[in-house]
Structure formats: C-alpha cells, structure tokens
Amino acid sequence: MSKKTIIPVGPYHPLQEEPELFKLYCDGEIVKDVKWETGYNHRGIEKLSESKTYDEVFFLVERICGICSTSHPFAFANAVEEIAGIEITDRAKYIRSFIGELERIHSHLLWVGLAGHFLGYNTVFMWAWKYREPVLDLFEMITGNRNSYAMFKVGGVRRDIENNKIPSIQKVMDELKKKTDLITGAVMDDPVIHARTKGVGVLTKEDIIDFAAVGPTARASGVAIDVRKDDPYAAYPLVNWKVITAEEGDVFAKAKVRLLEMYESISIIEQCTEGLKKEKEGDITVKVKEIPEGMGTGRAEAPRGEVFHFVISDGSNSPVRHKIRAPSYTNIATFKKSCIGQTISDATISLAAVDPCYCCTERLASVYDIHKGERIMNAEELIKASVDKTRGLQKCDLS
Amino acid sequence: MLLVGSIRHADVLLVNGSINQKDKVRLLEIYNQAPKPILVVAIGACGCTGGIFAEGNTFAGPVDNIIPVDAYIPGCPPKPEALIAGIVKLINKS
Amino acid sequence: MDTEKIIQELKQKFDSDIDSVLISSNKRVTVHINPDLLLSMAEYLLQTLGFRFIIASALHTRKGFETYYHFSLDNKSLILNLHVILDKKNPEIESLANMMEAANWIEREMHELLGINFLHHPNQEKLLSEGNWAEGVYPYRKNFIDNIPEDKE
Numbered sequence: 063m064s065k066k067t068i069i070p071v072g073p074y075h076p077l078q079e080e081p082e083l084f085k086l087y088c089d090g091e092i093v094k095d096v097k098w099e100t101g102y103n104h105r106g107i108e109k110l111s112e113s114k115t116y117d118e119v120f121f122l123v124e125r126i127c128g129i130c131s132t133s134h135p136f137a138f139a140n141a142v143e144e145i146a147g148i149e150i151t152d153r154a155k156y157i158r159s160f161i162g163e164l165e166r167i168h169s170h171l172l173w174v175g176l177a178g179h180f181l182g183y184n185t186v187f188m189w190a191w192k193y194r195e196p197v198l199d200l201f202e203m204i205t206g207n208r209n210s211y212a213m214f215k216v217g218g219v220r221r222d223i224e225n226n227k228i229p230s231i232q233k234v235m236d237e238l239k240k241k242t243d244l245i246t247g248a249v250m251d252d253p254v255i256h257a258r259t260k261g262v263g264v265l266t267k268e269d270i271i272d273f274a275a276v277g278p279t280a281r282a283s284g285v286a287i288d289v290r291k292d293d294p295y296a297a298y299p300l301v302n303w304k305v306i307t308a309e310e311g312d313v314f315a316k317a318k319v320r321l322l323e324m325y326e327s328i329s330i331i332e333q334c335t336e337g338l339k340k341e342k343e344g345d346i347t348v349k350v351k352e353i354p355e356g357m358g359t360g361r362a363e364a365p366r367g368e369v370f371h372f373v374i375s376d377g378s379n380s381p382v383r384h385k386i387r388a389p390s391y392t393n394i395a396t397f398k399k400s401c402i403g404q405t406i407s408d409a410t411i412s413l414a415a416v417d418p419c420y421c422c423t424e425r426l427a428s429v430y431d432i433h434k435g436e437r438i439m440n441a442e443e444l445i446k447a448s449v450d451k452t453r454g455l456q457k458c459d460l461s
Numbered sequence: 462m463l464l465v466g467s468i469r470h471a472d473v474l475l476v477n478g479s480i481n482q483k484d485k486v487r488l489l490e491i492y493n494q495a496p497k498p499i500l501v502v503a504i505g506a507c508g509c510t511g512g513i514f515a516e517g518n519t520f521a522g523p524v525d526n527i528i529p530v531d532a533y534i535p536g537c538p539p540k541p542e543a544l545i546a547g548i549v550k551l552i553n554k555s
Numbered sequence: 556m557d558t559e560k561i562i563q564e565l566k567q568k569f570d571s572d573i574d575s576v577l578i579s580s581n582k583r584v585t586v587h588i589n590p591d592l593l594l595s596m597a598e599y600l601l602q603t604l605g606f607r608f609i610i611a612s613a614l615h616t617r618k619g620f621e622t623y624y625h626f627s628l629d630n631k632s633l634i635l636n637l638h639v640i641l642d643k644k645n646p647e648i649e650s651l652a653n654m655m656e657a658a659n660w661i662e663r664e665m666h667e668l669l670g671i672n673f674l675h676h677p678n679q680e681k682l683l684s685e686g687n688w689a690e691g692v693y694p695y696r697k698n699f700i701d702n703i704p705e706d707k708e
Contacts, residue, residue: 104481104683106517109695113516122513128538144583209538274608274657287607292629293582359583359625359634372612372625385612385623392610392657482687518694519687 093401093409111384116142116216116353119381123371124210126388129172132165133364134386135214137371140295141360142216145375146353152300153341154218159297160334161205161213162362163327167238168197169365170320170327173417174245177317180414181258186248193241196234203227218347225343228335235328242328246321259313263400263412266311273396276389277367278319279416283311289363301333313415320417352377366390366417394418473500473551476530479507481519485527492528500551503530504544506537513537531555558584558633561604569596585623585636590648593624593639597651600626606635608657613665615697620646620671641671650676668695 107126111119123134136158143150150158171194178186198208204223205211213219223231249255270280280287288305290298306322308315355377362369367389374383393416400416401409474495480488492501503524506512510523524530531554534547558581565586566573574587588596600606606626613622620641627634641648650673651658662673663682670693673679688694 104483104519104687105479105514106519106694107514110514110517125513125537144579207538208540271607272656274655287629292627293632293634357579357585357636359636361634368609370609370625372610372623374614383612383614385610387610387661391660395656395660398656 093404096398096401108384108386111381113380115379116381119384120214121212123386124212126386128209129169130165130364130366130369130388131210132161132213133362133369134371134388136162136296136362137360137369138373138384139214139216139360140362141358141371141373142353142375143358144360145356145358145373146216146350148217148348148350150218150348151341151345152297153222153338153343153345154347155297155300156334156337156341157219157223157346158214159301160223160331160338161211162296163330163334164197164200166327166365167324167331168194168201169417170324171197171245173320173365173414174249174317177313177411177414178249180411181255183255186245189241189245189248193238193245196237200231200234203230215347216353217350220347222344222346223338225339228339231335232332235332239325239328242321242324249317249321256314258408258411259317259415260310262313262404262408263415264310264312265396265400269396269399270311273392273399275367275393275396275416277364277393277417278316278323279367279393279396281305281307282315282319284309287368289361289368293361295362297334297337298330300337301330303330303333313411316415316417353379364389367393390416390418469494469496471495471499473502475502475504476508476524476528477504479511479514479517480521480524480527481517482521483519485521488524488527500531500555501528502532502534502547502551504534504547505539506535509533509535557631558582561628561633561635564604565596565599568599582632583634583636585638587638590639590641593637594649594651594654596637597624597626598654600635600637601655604628608651608655609634611651611658611661611665613669613671613695615669615695617699619643620669622648622665622671624651645672646670647672647674649674650679652676667693669693670696 107122110122114122119138120135123138124131126134139158171190175187175190175194178184178190201211202208204227205213205221213221265275265279265283267284269275270283270285275285276287284307286305286307289295290303291305303326306319306326308319353375356375358373358375360371360373369389370385370387372383372385372387373381376382396416397413400412404412474492476488478484492499501524503509507514508524511520514520515523521527532547532551534543536543539547558578562576562578562584566576569588569592572589572592574589577585577587579585586596597608601608606628609625609627611622611624613620615621618640620643622639622641624637624639625634626637639648646669648671650662652662652673653675659677660682662676663679665671666673666676666679667681667684
C-alpha cells in the first residue's frame with residue numbers, strides 16, 4: 063500500500079491571494095481526498111449588520127468582497143425594497159445594471175488573468191490585467207473608487223451617470239470588445255491551454271445539483287441558471303441578452319462561459335447607456351418613508367453566481383436578521399468532487415476554475431490586493447506617474 | 462519589488478485585511494519566522510485600525526497591536542497611487 | 556406549474572402538518588411547518604417539484620430558534636421558505652446533509668454560531684470557529700431577559 067502524503071496549500075501560500083487552508087491527501091501524484099479549514103476571514107458581518115441602519119449596511123456589505131463589491135449591495139437593496147414594496151425609477155435600474163455588468167467584466171478579466179498565471183501563461187495574465195485598467199478607470203470616473211463604489215441606497219442609487227460621460231464609456235466599450243476578441247482568441251485556440259484545461263476539474267450536472275452550485279460553475283456543466291433571467295431585477299428585463307452555457311463542465315468550459323459572458327455584458331452596458339439617454343437626468347431615487355415589519359429575499363447575479371440576502375425587519379431602523387449567502391459558499395465545496403482523482407498540478411487550476419472568492423464565503427471583506435506587475439521605478443518617477451494619472455482622470459478624458 | 466514564496470527570503474511583510482483571532486496566530490508565526498530586520502506595512506483601513514469590522518465579534522485588534530508596524534497605507538481599498546506613495550515613503554525612511 | 560398550484564399540491568400532500576402558509580407575493584412564499592416534517596417536505600420540493608436549495612438561515616428570538624430553509628424554483632422566479640421554530644433549551648432538528656451536499660456547510664455554521672444540533676449530520680465539526688471563539692460560546696445567541704429586575708438602590 064503506497065504511502066499517503068499530505069500537502070498543505072495555505073493558509074498563506076504564494077498561489078492564493080486570500081487565506082484558506084487546503085489539505086490535499088495525495089497518493090503519489092494523485093489527489094485522493096481534500097480537507098479544508100476556513101475561518102481566517104470570518105469577520106462577523108451578519109452580526110455587525112444588526113447594529114447598523116439600513117443605509118449604513120450598504121457600506122458594510124460592499125466590503126464583503128473586493129471583486130463582487132456591487133452584487134452584495136444589489137441583493138441587499140432588492141431584499142429591502144421587497145420588504146417595503148418600493149419600485150425604483152427606470153434610470154436607477156439602468157445605472158444599477160450598468161454598474162453590475164461593468165463589475166462582471168472586470169471580475170472575469172481578473173479571473174482570466176489569474177487562470178493564465180496559474181497555468182504559467184504570464185502574458186495572458188499581463189494582458190488581462192492591463193485591459194482591466196480602463197474598466198477600473200471608468201469606475202473611478204463615475205464613482206470615485208476602483209472598488210467599493212457606494213452607489214446603492216434603498217430606493218435608488220446615490221450618484222447619477224450624467225449623459226455627458228456616455229461618449230467616454232462608449233469608447234472604453236469599443237476598445238474592450240477588441241481586447242476581449244484578442245484574449246478569447248489567445249485562450250481558446252491555444253493547444254497547450256486545451257491540453258491543460260480540457261477534461262480537467264470536471265463537474266457533472268448531477269454534481270452541480272447535489273452541491274447546489276451556481277453561476278458560471280453551474281452554467282459550464284449545462285445547468286442554465288442565472289438570476290438575471292430566473293428572477294429578473296433592475297434593468298435586465300428591459301434589455302436583450304442571453305444566458306451563456308456549455309456542456310462539458312471542465313475548466314475549459316468554465317473559461318469559455320466567462321469569456322463569452324463578457325460580450326453579453328458589453329452589450330447590456332451599451333443598451334443601458336441607450337436607456338439612460340432616454341430617461342430624465344437626476345431621476346435616480348424615490349422617497350422612502352420607513353421599512354415596515356416583514357421579510358425580504360433579494361438576489362443578484364454576481365460574477366461568481368447567485369448572491370442571496372435574506373432580511374428580517376421589525377419596523378425599526380436596523381435589520382433584525384441579515385443572512386448573506388455568497389455564491390462561493392456553495393461553489394467552493396465542489397472542490398471535493400472536481401479535484402479528487404486529479405494530479406496535484408491540476409488541482410490548483412481546478413480550484414481556480416470555480417473562481418473562489420474566500421472573502422464572500424467567510425463574509426470577510428479583504429482589501430483586494432491589486433498586483434500590478436510594477437517595473438522598478440525610482441521615487442520621483444513613481445510619484446509623478448500617479449499624479450499625472452489623477453490629472454488625466456479629473457478632466458474626464460480617457461483617451 | 463518581487464513577491465517571494467517564503468517569509469525567510471522577504472524584506473518586507475505586507476499585511477492587508479482585518480485580522481481575526483485565527484489570523485493572529487498565523488501572523489505571529491510568520492513574523493517570528495521572518496529574518497530580522499523586516500519592514501512591516503499595514504495596508505488598508507482594516508490593517509490600520511480595523512475599519513468597519515473593528516466591532517465584529519472575531520476582531521483581534523489592528524495589526525500594530527500584534528506586531529510592530531513601519532508604515533501605514535490607509536484607504537478602503539487603498540488606491541494604487543496610495544500604495545506606491547506608501548512604499549516610497551518606506552524606502553525613503555530606511 | 557405556477558405558485559398557486561404548487562401551494563395546493565403541498566397542502567394536499569402534507570395537509571395538517573403545515574401550520575400556515577404566508578404568501579407575500581406570487582414569487583415569495585413562506586410555509587410554517589413542524590420540525591418533524593422537514594425531511595419529507597425538503598425531499599418533495601427537491602426531487603418531485605425540482606426546487607434548488609439556496610441556503611438556510613437561523614436566528615434566536617423569544618419564540619426559540621427560528622430556522623428558515625430557502626428553496627428556489629428557478630424557472631418560475633419562486634422562492635419558497637420553510638420556517639421551523641426549534642426548542643429554546645434544546646434546539647435540534649434532522650440534518651439535510653445526507654440528502655444533499657449543499658446543506659453540509661451551512662448546518663455546521665448554524666451549529667457553531669447558534670448551538671443548533673443537527674441530528675445525523677455526517678461531520679458536525681467546526682467550520683469557522685476553531686481558534687476564533689471559545690468552546691461552548693455561541694456568538695449569535697442573544698441574552699433575553701424575561702423578568703426585568705428591579706433597580707437596586
């Protein structure tokens with residue numbers, strides 16, 4: 063009987079950005095079992111929520127996750143507005159969907175970069191993160207921040223996207239379409255990537271249903287669930303788009319689904335900006351008197367899947383109970399199925415394929431470290447570069 | 462600046478995110494393994510003071526309650542410009 | 556089938572075991588049941604009606620430990636919550652983890668945050684709390700004072 067070795071991956075491992083301890087029990091090169099230890103990110107957010115007023119909770123839930131920063135406020139807003147029976151204005155709906163889709167793009171680009179990095183394709187990593195920068199700059203122009211946008215409030219949004227910003231937005235989208243073509247071509251046609259990802263980390267339809275997995279992880283195995291279609295909210299019923307699925311359930315399928323989703327997101331954003339042009343500027347919020355007693359369930363489709371918020375109100379200013387379920391909570395558990403039987407070197411890409419967000423799982427908002435792949439510059443050059451960038455953004459000029 | 466695989470080769474320790482009771486144990490372990498002198502940077506509002514999570518039930522104090530810190534980079538999240546400015550200050554200081 | 560019909564089916568099958576049904580809208584329904592009914596109803600929802608398990612939430616109130624199991628019927632936009640109230644002193648209920656993997660982690664979490672005991676759970680170990688808080692402490696429990704003591708001078 064061959065010896066079983068244990069290889070700990072984590073809690074502070076160079077491959078992972080966030081702390082989580084995985085123990086891969088291996089027999090030679092093959093993974094036989096997986097155990098994991100979580101709790102490094104637990105911050106007690108659900109309890110903190112009970113001590114904040116409804117509008118303060120938005121700032122809290124935004125920081126659950128750096129990359130899916132919008133989806134949590136989105137779902138929470140849906141839940142609270144359900145309790146109070148509030149219908150927001152069309153302009154607010156367009157803005158909410160716009161922000162949500164822009165976030166999906168930057169999150170998928172980030173994932174493509176990480177996946178490239180895990181596979182040893184550092185060029186893909188550099189490209190993906192470079193083409194992500196205009197998206198983050200767009201966020202900074204509209205909301206003032208690259209992550210955690212503070213755009214949501216009960217009854218609408220906090221800031222408008224003025225119509226004079228739309229030409230800059232359109233320019234970024236046009237560039238992005240070309241870059242997405244470039245990255246998609248590079249990833250989907252490369253025979254080595256095919257070899258590394260096809261048939262790796264497979265999750266069957268039955269696995270998905272057993273684990274109740276969601277998002278691109280589920281859609282890549284043929285389970286066509288997407289909250290934007292299944293339980294429409296904000297501007298999604300007002301625009302045309304389709305749900306992307308694949309059948310094979312392996313890492314390649316998951317990559318394909320995410321890349322193709324980016325095109326859909328770009329299309330939704332363009333339709334939202336068209337919609338914004340038709341709505342009255344400034345009409346972004348409705349008056350909210352109070353949140354009555356009741357329960358609300360709000361959902362949103364985050365880049366990783368369905369975010370679910372359950373809020374119980376007793377008519378006071380703060381929630382009585384706020385339950386948060388992030389998509390990675392169910393998706394990460396599928397690691398048990400997708401990694402067993404793989405080699406150790408494939409285990410890491412299988413895990414990365416579900417796009418795990420440990421922050422969301424443990425309800426911890428970590429400051430998502432932005433690895434820029436910096437060149438080494440001296441002190442003056444560094445400071446000048448950052449000042450120049452800020453000047454450029456202040457003029458709203460993204461050329 | 463290069464990311465290294467092991468604390469034993471590092472000159473700078475970047476600590477971001479809030480530290481809960483579990484992290485505290487690991488952080489102390491890592492700090493003890495690090496060859497001295499090592500510079501420690503607390504990144505983000507959570508690293509500096511605990512930020513919005515300071516009242517949570519598992520919060521184990523801001524980073525400087527656990528290990529000595531040489532530079533603080535505030536922000537939630539800190540902008541790249543802030544990170545660069547902070548690192549530059551650190552380089553100039555030492 | 557639509558929401559009306561689903562509720563009718565449930566009532567027909569489980570009849571008097573259902574305490575009450577709250578229909579907030581045609582997309583949101585809450586069914587209050589006796590804890591003993593959980594396994595059979597969950598099985599019916601998942602296997603016969605094609606629901607998907609989202610998550611479970613629990614909270615500590617004066618009535619006891621209220622637990623909601625959230626299910627989604629994706630193609631109908633319907634969320635159905637099963638609501639049970641567990642005993643104040645000794646909260647326990649059958650585990651759903653043997654029926655589906657999806658319930659495994661959340662039951663462990665509810666166990667360590669509130670002290671609810673899930674009977675026949677395959678591995679009711681700690682998920683989050685090792686090293687994070689002391690044994691026997693359940694941070695999401697509340698201290699209800701039933702008799703407010705008089706001020707002592």
